[in-house]
Each structure stands twice: as structure tokens, then as C-alpha cells.
Amino acid sequence: MIATDYRRKRMVLVDAQGKKVNREAIYKDFRGTAFRVCDARAPHKPGSVGHVEAYPLGQPKSRHEYYVSVFNMRWIEEVAA
Numbered sequence: 001m002i003a004t005d006y007r008r009k010r011m012v013l014v015d016a017q018g019k020k021v022n023r024e025a026i027y028k029d030f031r032g033t034a035f036r037v038c039d040a041r042a043p044h045k046p047g048s049v050g051h052v053e054a055y056p057l058g059q060p061k062s063r064h065e066y067y068v069s070v071f072n073m074r075w076i077e078e079v080a081a
Contacts, residue, residue, distance in 0.1 A: 003042035003050075009059060010078040011042040013050070013068065024059065027071045035071070038063060042075050050075050 001013040001021050021027070025037050035054040043050045052071060055063040069076060070071040 001037075001039045001056075003040060003075075004048070005041070005042040005050075005075065006044050006048075011050075011075040011076055012078050013040050013042075013052070013073055016072040021073060027054075029066070029070050029072070035066075036060075037071075040068070041065075 001015070001023060005011050015027065021037060021040070023037060023039065024035055026078055027064060028034050028035060034057045036051055036057060037054045039053040041051045048066050051065045052068050052073065053065050054071070055061075071072055
């Protein structure tokens, strides 16, 4: 996923292996529960880590926002190709 942060920089959400996170992908939280990722928001201020919107598998009505660290993800600045 790609989003713009508070500095108006394009940021890419990556997982623990450094791979880009895609919408509708499945990731486990720190407890081992599987979630489907719906959306994400890049950091909105210097101290922020950003958020991921996701729901537990099989429970699409339980959609909530979580810190990216819950899924061992992070935002990195997009590198021009």
C-alpha cells in the first residue's frame, strides 16, 4: 500500500520481510490471529507509526484500525525507480 505522510512524502507499507503490503492480504498479529488488511494510513505526525485497517478472518464486520507494529509492519519512504 502507498500513502502520503504528514510531510507529503509517498510512503510504502512493508511487512517484516520488507515486502510491500497489499490490500486484501492476510497477516497475523503478534498473538498469531489472522487478519485481512483493508486499508492503511501513513504517519500523520513525527511520533506516529501509522495505522492498518483490518478484520479477523471470517469477521468482516469487526473491522478496526491497528498500529502497524501490531502486524510487524512499517512505513518506508518510496524510492523512485
